[in-house]
Amino acid sequence: MTSDILLKYFPDITPEQQLQFGRLQELYTLWNNQINVISRKDIDLLYERHVLHSLGIAKVMPFLPGESVLDVGTGGGFPGVPLAILFPDTRFHLVDSIGKKIKVVTEVSTALGLKNLKATHARAEEIKDKYDFVVSRAVTQLKDFYPWVRGKFNKESRNKLANGILYLKGGDLKQEIAESGLAVQQFYLKDYFEEEFFDTKQVIYVKGKVI
Numbered sequence: 001m002t003s004d005i006l007l008k009y010f011p012d013i014t015p016e017q018q019l020q021f022g023r024l025q026e027l028y029t030l031w032n033n034q035i036n037v038i039s040r041k042d043i044d045l046l047y048e049r050h051v052l053h054s055l056g057i058a059k060v061m062p063f064l065p066g067e068s069v070l071d072v073g074t075g076g077g078f079p080g081v082p083l084a085i086l087f088p089d090t091r092f093h094l095v096d097s098i099g100k101k102i103k104v105v106t107e108v109s110t111a112l113g114l115k116n117l118k119a120t121h122a123r124a125e126e127i128k129d130k131y132d133f134v135v136s137r138a139v140t141q142l143k144d145f146y147p148w149v150r151g152k153f154n155k156e157s158r159n160k161l162a163n164g165i166l167y168l169k170g171g172d173l174k175q176e177i178a179e180s181g182l183a184v185q186q187f188y189l190k191d192y193f194e195e196e197f198f199d200t201k202q203v204i205y206v207k208g209k210v211i
Ligand SMILES: C[S@@+](CC[C@H](N)C(=O)[O-])C[C@H]1O[C@@H](n2cnc3c(N)ncnc32)[C@H](O)[C@@H]1O
Pocket: 037, 072, 073, 074, 075, 076, 077, 078, 079, 095, 096, 097, 098, 101, 122, 123, 124, 125, 136, 137, 138, 139, 148
């Protein structure tokens, strides 16, 4: 599979962005051999299962120039790296509690020349800055995640939804949402992407609290 699948859903990406997306296969294959950040069987499906999945957030929330986004538990850079390529004028801060994963992110970002991406080896709870949005995928349950990022939101919202969390989730989320006690909005990725992989995938939005 090539990065062409991205053009199907994001036809306006520039030639430079096409080149950057196109290099992800080679870069992740190289780094994944040294530090496992993507399951080996998934590396051939990188563009559908990791890159396009990450960009599902862009369909729900087209970030604006000047906005800032924190990616909590980014692992090898998902969803932060694909979003940083798609939104070069938005600032992305990718954090992970495992240093060697941040090394992969830094290497990939440097190779692509991403000027709008900062990667930090830290636990989310230690981050003191404020952001417009927090994104995440496959880190933990909402009830545990929410306290980590509570109070990390800028007061002024400019986008179509107020500043908040955009979390990529899959499967039946009724129980998880109920246990979190949070008011969420659910966006279904099958409304945007036709591949079967997205049938059960969602973006969960939670409005951020300003403290
Ligand atoms: C299953 S991986 C998912 C990685 C990436 N988001 C993805 O979807 O490919 C979960 C990641 O969350 C990180 N993590 C877990 N708790 C964290 C915390 N409190 N702060 C920062 N990172 C955390 C782990 O180190 C791990 O890399």
